[in-house]
Protein backbone atom coordinates (compact mmCIF):
# COMPACT_ATOMS: atom_id res chain seq x y z
CA UNK A 671 0.00 0.00 0.00
CA UNK A 672 1.25 3.43 -0.94
CA UNK A 673 0.21 6.81 0.30
CA UNK A 674 0.28 9.84 -1.86
CA UNK A 675 -0.73 13.38 -1.16
CA UNK A 676 -2.86 14.87 -3.88
CA UNK A 677 -3.98 18.38 -4.48
CA UNK A 678 -7.17 18.31 -6.47
CA UNK A 679 -10.47 20.03 -6.53
CA UNK A 680 -13.30 17.57 -6.33
CA UNK A 681 -16.94 18.33 -6.75
CA UNK A 682 -17.61 15.83 -4.00
CA UNK A 683 -17.02 17.54 -0.69
CA UNK A 684 -17.39 14.61 1.65
CA UNK A 685 -15.44 11.40 1.49
CA UNK A 686 -15.67 8.15 3.38
CA UNK A 687 -12.47 7.31 5.22
CA UNK A 688 -10.82 4.07 4.21
CA UNK A 689 -9.78 3.28 7.78
CA UNK A 690 -12.56 4.42 10.13
CA UNK A 691 -15.40 4.45 7.55
CA UNK A 692 -16.48 7.90 8.67
CA UNK A 693 -17.47 10.66 6.33
CA UNK A 694 -15.14 13.59 6.53
CA UNK A 695 -14.92 16.95 4.91
CA UNK A 696 -12.32 17.07 2.22
CA UNK A 697 -9.59 19.67 2.28
CA UNK A 698 -7.57 20.81 -0.69
CA UNK A 699 -4.92 18.20 -0.03
CA UNK A 700 -5.86 14.61 0.60
CA UNK A 701 -4.01 11.41 1.37
CA UNK A 702 -4.86 8.92 -1.32
CA UNK A 703 -4.20 5.24 -0.71
CA UNK A 704 -3.00 3.22 -3.65
CA UNK A 705 -2.18 -0.43 -4.05
CA UNK A 706 0.92 -1.83 -5.71
CA UNK A 707 -0.65 -1.42 -9.13
CA UNK A 708 -1.28 2.25 -8.51
CA UNK A 709 -5.03 1.85 -8.22
CA UNK A 710 -6.80 4.13 -5.79
CA UNK A 711 -8.17 2.25 -2.80
CA UNK A 712 -9.57 5.13 -0.78
CA UNK A 713 -8.75 8.19 1.23
CA UNK A 714 -7.73 8.85 4.78
CA UNK A 715 -9.48 11.38 7.01
CA UNK A 716 -7.50 13.91 9.08
CA UNK A 717 -8.06 11.89 12.26
CA UNK A 718 -6.43 8.82 10.77
CA UNK A 719 -3.66 10.86 9.16
CA UNK A 720 -2.90 12.28 12.61
CA UNK A 721 -2.23 8.75 13.83
CA UNK A 722 0.68 8.60 11.44
CA UNK A 723 1.92 6.62 8.49
CA UNK A 724 3.05 3.71 10.64
CA UNK A 725 -0.44 3.31 12.07
CA UNK A 726 -1.97 3.46 8.59
CA UNK A 727 0.50 0.88 7.31
CA UNK A 728 -0.40 -1.38 10.23
CA UNK A 729 -4.08 -0.95 9.47
CA UNK A 730 -3.42 -2.01 5.89
CA UNK A 731 -1.57 -5.11 7.06
CA UNK A 732 -4.39 -5.94 9.47
CA UNK A 733 -6.93 -5.65 6.69
CA UNK A 734 -4.84 -7.92 4.53
CA UNK A 735 -4.49 -10.54 7.27
CA UNK A 736 -8.20 -10.57 8.00
CA UNK A 737 -8.90 -10.92 4.31
CA UNK A 738 -6.58 -13.89 3.99
CA UNK A 739 -7.60 -15.63 7.16
CA UNK A 740 -9.62 -18.33 5.43
CA UNK A 741 -7.48 -18.58 2.34
Ligand SMILES: [Zn+2]
Pocket residue numbers: 687688689690691692714715716717718719
Ligand atom coordinates in the same frame (compact mmCIF):
# COMPACT_ATOMS: atom_id res chain seq x y z
ZN1 LIG B 1 -10.43 7.92 9.32
